Amino acid sequence: MEREVQRVRATFGSGRSRPLTFRRRQLEALRVMVQEREKDILAAIGADLSKSEFNAYSQEVITVLGEIDLMLEKLPEWAAAKPAQRNLLTMLDEAYIQPEPLGVVLIIGAWNYPFALTIQPLIGAIAAGNAVIIKPSEVSENTAKLLAKLLPQYLDQDLYAVVTGGVEETTELLKQRFDHILYTGNTTVGKIVMQAAAKHLTPVTLELGGKSPCYVDRDCDLDVACRRIAWGKFMNCGQTCIAPDYVLCEPSLQDLIVQKVQEAVKGFYGENVKESPDYERIVNLRHFKRIQSLLEGQKIAFGGEMDEATRYIAPTILTDVDPGTKVMQEEIFGPILPIVPVKNADEAIQFINEREKPLAFYVFSHNSKLIKRMIDGTSSGGVTGNDVIMHFTLSSLPFGGVGSSGMGAYHGKHSFDTFSHQRPCLLKTLKREGMNQLRYPPNSQSKVDWAKFFMLKRFNKERLCLLLLTLLGVLAAVLIKRYQAVLRTKALLIFLAVHRRAIP
Amino acid sequence: MSGTKRPGSAKHPGSESTPGMDPFADTLQRLREAFVSGRTRPAKFRAAQLKGLSLFLQENKQLLQEALAQDLYKTAFHSEVSELILCQNQVDFALRNLHTWMKDEPGAKNLMTQLDSVFIRKEPFGLVLILSPWNYPLNLSLGPLVGALAAGNCVVLKPSEISKSTMKVLAKVLPRYLDQSCFAVVLGGPEETGRLLEHKFDYIFFTGSPRVGKIVMAAAAKHLTPVTLELGGKNPCYVDDNCDPQTVANRVAFFRCFNTGQTCVAPDYVLCSPEMQAKLVPALQSAITRFYGNDPQRSPDLGRIISQKHFQRLRGLLSCGRVVIGGQSDESDLYIAPTVLVDVKETEPVMQEEIFGPILPIVNVRSLDQAIDFINRREKPLALYAFSNSSQAVKQMLDRTSSGNFAGNQGFTFLTLTSLPFGGVGQSGMGRYHGKFSFDTFSHHRACLLSHPGLEMLNNIRYPPYSDFEQKLITWALGSHSCTLL
Numbered sequence: 001m002e003r004e005v006q007r008v009r010a011t012f013g014s015g016r017s018r019p020l021t022f023r024r025r026q027l028e029a030l031r032v033m034v035q036e037r038e039k040d041i042l043a044a045i046g047a048d049l050s051k052s053e054f055n056a057y058s059q060e061v062i063t064v065l066g067e068i069d070l071m072l073e074k075l076p077e078w079a080a081a082k083p084a085q086r087n088l089l090t091m092l093d094e095a096y097i098q099p100e101p102l103g104v105v106l107i108i109g110a111w112n113y114p115f116a117l118t119i120q121p122l123i124g125a126i127a128a129g130n131a132v133i134i135k136p137s138e139v140s141e142n143t144a145k146l147l148a149k150l151l152p153q154y155l156d157q158d159l160y161a162v163v164t165g166g167v168e169e170t171t172e173l174l175k176q177r178f179d180h181i182l183y184t185g186n187t188t189v190g191k192i193v194m195q196a197a198a199k200h201l202t203p204v205t206l207e208l209g210g211k212s213p214c215y216v217d218r219d220c221d222l223d224v225a226c227r228r229i230a231w232g233k234f235m236n237c238g239q240t241c242i243a244p245d246y247v248l249c250e251p252s253l254q255d256l257i258v259q260k261v262q263e264a265v266k267g268f269y270g271e272n273v274k275e276s277p278d279y280e281r282i283v284n285l286r287h288f289k290r291i292q293s294l295l296e297g298q299k300i301a302f303g304g305e306m307d308e309a310t311r312y313i314a315p316t317i318l319t320d321v322d323p324g325t326k327v328m329q330e331e332i333f334g335p336i337l338p339i340v341p342v343k344n345a346d347e348a349i350q351f352i353n354e355r356e357k358p359l360a361f362y363v364f365s366h367n368s369k370l371i372k373r374m375i376d377g378t379s380s381g382g383v384t385g386n387d388v389i390m391h392f393t394l395s396s397l398p399f400g401g402v403g404s405s406g407m408g409a410y411h412g413k414h415s416f417d418t419f420s421h422q423r424p425c426l427l428k429t430l431k432r433e434g435m436n437q438l439r440y441p442p443n444s445q446s447k448v449d450w451a452k453f454f455m456l457k458r459f460n461k462e463r464l465c466l467l468l469l470t471l472l473g474v475l476a477a478v479l480i481k482r483y484q485a486v487l488r489t490k491a492l493l494i495f496l497a498v499h500r501r502a503i504p
Numbered sequence: 505m506s507g508t509k510r511p512g513s514a515k516h517p518g519s520e521s522t523p524g525m526d527p528f529a530d531t532l533q534r535l536r537e538a539f540v541s542g543r544t545r546p547a548k549f550r551a552a553q554l555k556g557l558s559l560f561l562q563e564n565k566q567l568l569q570e571a572l573a574q575d576l577y578k579t580a581f582h583s584e585v586s587e588l589i590l591c592q593n594q595v596d597f598a599l600r601n602l603h604t605w606m607k608d609e610p611g612a613k614n615l616m617t618q619l620d621s622v623f624i625r626k627e628p629f630g631l632v633l634i635l636s637p638w639n640y641p642l643n644l645s646l647g648p649l650v651g652a653l654a655a656g657n658c659v660v661l662k663p664s665e666i667s668k669s670t671m672k673v674l675a676k677v678l679p680r681y682l683d684q685s686c687f688a689v690v691l692g693g694p695e696e697t698g699r700l701l702e703h704k705f706d707y708i709f710f711t712g713s714p715r716v717g718k719i720v721m722a723a724a725a726k727h728l729t730p731v732t733l734e735l736g737g738k739n740p741c742y743v744d745d746n747c748d749p750q751t752v753a754n755r756v757a758f759f760r761c762f763n764t765g766q767t768c769v770a771p772d773y774v775l776c777s778p779e780m781q782a783k784l785v786p787a788l789q790s791a792i793t794r795f796y797g798n799d800p801q802r803s804p805d806l807g808r809i810i811s812q813k814h815f816q817r818l819r820g821l822l823s824c825g826r827v828v829i830g831g832q833s834d835e836s837d838l839y840i841a842p843t844v845l846v847d848v849k850e851t852e853p854v855m856q857e858e859i860f861g862p863i864l865p866i867v868n869v870r871s872l873d874q875a876i877d878f879i880n881r882r883e884k885p886l887a888l889y890a891f892s893n894s895s896q897a898v899k900q901m902l903d904r905t906s907s908g909n910f911a912g913n914q915g916f917t918f919l920t921l922t923s924l925p926f927g928g929v930g931q932s933g934m935g936r937y938h939g940k941f942s943f944d945t946f947s948h949h950r951a952c953l954l955s956h957p958g959l960e961m962l963n964n965i966r967y968p969p970y971s972d973f974e975q976k977l978i979t980w981a982l983g984s985h986s987c988t989l990l
Contacts, residue, residue, distance in 0.1 A: 013880070015904070054975050055968075062979075085923040093914070095921060100906055102929070179930065187728065194725035198718050201733065203934040208728070224960045231967055268968040278968035353540065371954065376545075379627055382951035390953050394622060396611035397951035402629070403706065407730040409949065422936070424924035425902060427912035430893055433751045439585075440758055441795040441805035 011158040012131035033154040048140040050281035060116040094427040099420040101129030103179030110184040114140035124415025205408030210358040214244035217365035225364040226260035232388030237280040238335040242360040251341040291334035294327040357403030556681035571669035577807035621954035626947040628656035630706030638667035651942025732935030737885040741771035744892030753787030759915030764807035765862040769887040818861040824854035884930030
C-alpha cells in the first residue's frame with residue numbers, strides 16, 4: 001500500500017503530469033477505454049446492480065463521457081493563470097493566480113453508481129495534473145475488478161493506480177499521506193476519512209448523504225410531479241444519494257400522490273415490475289435486510305413485495321408515516337417512499353430544519369414565491385425545483401453537500417478547482433528600489449499617512465490614471481538618469497503629496 | 505444518523521451537558537437560536553455588522569494601538585500598516601461588494617435545461633468558530649470575522665490568550681459594536697479551546713501552527729465540520745547570483761524583521777551560493793543598521809518577542825551555525841537582535857522548525873536546481889520567495905515548486921491585495937480567504953436548478969420503458985459534452 005503511494009508520488013515529483021499535453025493524452029486514453037470497453041463496463045455495472053445496459057449507459061457512461069469532453073475542451077482555459085487586480089502599491093507588478101496540482105489524490109468510490117462515482121472524480125484529478133490512487137468500492141465487486149484491470153491498460157501506470165479491497169485495506173490506505181482525498185459514501189465513514197486526513201493535514205471532499213426531502217405543494221401539476229418523483233426515487237432501485245428520500249405534503253394530497261405515483265410506476269415498469277428490464281435490484285443482502293426492516297409497522301399504500309433470492313423490493317409507498325419511526329431515521333437508499341403529512345409549507349420548512357442538512361432538497365409548486373421561500377428557509381447541498389435529480393446533471397453547478405451531507409464539491413470546473421491549489425503570485429523587479437524607501441524604518445507619522453494613501457482605495461478612475469501616467473513618466477526618467485534618482489524621488493513625493501491633498 | 509434531530513436546533517432542549525459544567529453551552533445555544541431565527545440573513549443586517557466593525561476600528565484606534573504596543577511592541581506605524589489599515593481595507597471592501605457577493609451566481613445550462621433557472625446560491629453555514637493567533641491579533645481576528653459576518657453567519661471568536669491586551673479589547677469593546685445575539689467572544693487557553701472544540705460548529709477557521717491545526721481538524725471531523733486552516737512552515741527565500749545584493753538585502757531584512765520576525769509569511773531562511781552569501785551578509789548588515797541603528801535594542805521600530813517561552817526557544821536557535829550579524833539577546837527585555845546565521849546544517853533546530861523570530865539562517869546551494877530540490881524535499885511552505893534579475897529564474901522557481909503563495913523579488917506585499925486568495929497548501933494549510941475569497945469561504949455554495957414547470961412532453965423521453973428508437977435518440981442527444989445524466 002505504502003509502496004504504491006510512494007511510487008506514484010515519485011512519478012508525480014518528476015513532473016510528468018504537469019504538461020497539459022500529457023493530461024490531455026490521459027483523458028483521451030480514458031475516453032478510448034470507455035468507448036472500446038463499453039460492453040465490459042456495462043456488463044460489470046449490470047452484474048453489480050442488475051441494471052440494464054441502456055440504464056447503465058445513460059446513467060453512468062454518458063456522465064463520464066460528458067465530463068471527459070468538458071475537461072478536454074476547457075483544460076487550457078482552466079489551467080491558465082488568472083490575472084488579479086492590483087492596488088497602487090503593486091500596480092507595476094505582475095499579480096496572478098496560478099492553478100497547480102496538489103500531488104497525490106485518493107479517490108474512494110461508492111457502489112451505487114460504481115463507474116461514474118469513481119471515474120468522474122478521477123477525470124478532474126487527472127485534468128488538474130495530479131497522481132491518483134483509485135479505490136473503488138468492494139461492494140460493487142464486478143466494477144471494482146474491471147477498473148483494476150482496465151485502468152492500468154489505458155492510463156499511465158506510474159501515475160494512476162487502482163487499489164482494491166475492503167474495510168481493512170481502506171483503513172491501511174488511509175494511514176498513508178495524500179494531498180487530497182475525495183470520498184463518496186456515508187456519514188459514518190466520512191468522519192473516519194476526515195479523522196485520518198487530519199493526521200496529515202490533508203484536505204478532503206466528502207460526498208455523503210442524508211434524507212433528501214421532497215415537498216409537494218397543493219398548487220402544482222400533480223401528474224408531472226408524481227411522475228418525476230417516481231422516476232427519481234425508483235431509479236437504480238432507490239440507491240441514489242440524491243433520490244427524493246421522503247415526501248412532505250398536506251394530508252389531503254396523500255391519496256392522490258399514492259395514486260399518481262402508482263400510475264407512473266405502472267407506466268415505467270409495467271404490471272409486473274419484477275419482469276421489467278429497467279428495474280434494478282438491491283446491491284446485496286445486507287442492504288436488502290436493512291431496507292426490509294424499515295417497513296416494520298408501516299402503513300403500506302402499495303408495493304411492499306420482496307424476494308430475498310433476487311434481492312427484489314417492489315416500488316413501495318408508505319403513508320401517514322410517523323417521523324419517529326426507523327424509516328425516518330436513516331437514509332433509505334431503497335425503493336421505499338414514505339409520505340409524512342404536514343399542515344403546510346411552513347411546517348415543512350420547520351420539519352426539514354430540525355433535521356440534518358440533506359444533500360438535496362426538492363419542491364414542487366406552481367407558486368414561484370413559495371419555492372423561493374422554501375429555498376430561502378432551508379439549507380441543503382443542492383436544490384431542484386419542480387423536478388428531482390437534475391441539478392446533478394449540470395456541470396456548471398457544484399455538486400456537494402453541507403453539514404452532515406458533506407463538504408466540498410466537484411463536477412466540471414469545480415472538480416478541476418477541488419484538485420488544484422490556486423497559488424497567488426506577485427512578481428516584482430529588483431529595480432525601482434527608490435519606491436521602497438517609504439516602507440523601511442526608521443518610521444514616522446508621515447510614513448503612516450503615505451501607507452494609508454497607497455493601501456486604502458479611495459480613488460476615482462480619472463485621478464488614478466493621471467497618477468499612473470505621472471508615476472510612469474517619472475519612473476522612466478529615474479531609470480534613464482539614475483544618478484538623479486534622489487532628486488527625482490523627491491519631486492515625485494512632492495507631486496504625489498499635492499495629489500493626495502486634492503483627493504477627498 | 506441522518507434523520508435525527510440536530511442538536512441545538514430551535515425545538516431541541518439544549519446541549520448535551522448541564523449548563524454549569526459547560527461554560528460555552530449557553531452562548532452557543534443562544535447564537536444558534538439567533539441564526540435559526542434568520543436574523544443574520546438580510547443584507548441590511550450584515551452591512552450593519554460590517555459598519556459596526558468599521559466604527560470599532562475608527563473609534564478605538566488609540567486603544568488598539570496601545571494594546572498592540574503592549575503585546576508586541578508595535579509602533580503606531582506598524583499597527584497602522586500591518587493591522588488597522590488591513591482590517592479597514594477588508595471591511596470597506598466587503599461593504600462595497602456585499603450586495604454583489606450575495607447575489608445568486610448564474611450557471612451555464614445544457615441542452616436539457618435551457619428553459620430552466622440555474623444558479624448557485626451563497627448561504628451562510630450557521631455557527632462559525634474563529635480561532636485567532638497572537639502575532640497579528642487584531643488583523644487575524646477581524647479579517648476572518650469580516651468574511652464570516654458578510655456571509656451571514658453567527659460567530660464565536662476565540663482570540664489568543666497570549667496577546668493579552670488585544671484579547672481584552674476584543675472581549676470587552678468589540679461586542680458593543682456588533683449584535684451580541686449573533687456574536688460572542690470566548691476566552692481561554694488550550695484547555696478551554698479543547699472543550700470548545702467538542703461542540704459542533706458549522707465552520708471552523710483556525711490560524712496557528714500545523715500541530716494545533718491537526719488537533720482542530722480532528723475535532724472538526726467528529727462533527728463533519730468544514731475547516732480553513734491557516735498554518736505555517738519554513739518559507740524559503742532563494743537569492744540568485746544575478747541580483748543586486750543591497751536591494752535584495754533591504755527587502756529580505758525588512759520582511760524578516762517585520763513584527764520581530766513573528767509573521768507566518770516571513771522569509772524564514774535564505775538559499776544562495778557561497779559567493780552570493782559573501783555579498784549578501786554585509787548588505788544585510790547595512791540594511792539592518794540603516795533600519796534599526798547601531799544598537800537595534802534602542803530602535804523604536806524593532807519589537808520584542810511575545811513571551812518567555814518563545815524567547816527561550818529563539819535564544820536556543822542562536823547557537824546554531826555561526827553568527828555573522830547580531831546574535832545578542834536580553835531576557836529581561838525579551839529582546840533578540842536581528843541575527844544572520846551561516847554554516848547552518850539542515851539537521852539543526854533552526855532548520856527544523858518555523859523560526860518565527862528575527863533570525864535569518866543562510867543555507868548554501870550551488871545552483872537554482874539545487875535550491876529547487878532542497879525546497880521540494882521539504883514540506884510545502886506558506887510562502888516562497890525568489891530574488892533574481894532574471895525573470896526566467898523566478899519563473900523556474902515558481903513552476904517547479906509548490907507553496908501557499910509566491911512572491912518574486914518582493915516580500916509579503918501580496919497580503920495587501922484583496923484580489924489574491926491567501927492560504928496554504930499541504931502542511932501550511934487548507935482553504936483561503938481575503939476579499940471575496942473570505943465571503944466564499946464562509947458560504948455554502950448551493951446548486952439550484954428551478955425547472956420550467958411545463959414542457960413535460962420533452963421529458964417523456966427520460967422515462968422507462970425505453971424503446972430501441974428512444975435509446976438511440978437519447979444516446980445521440982446526450983452525446984454532446986454539455987449533457988450528462990438522462
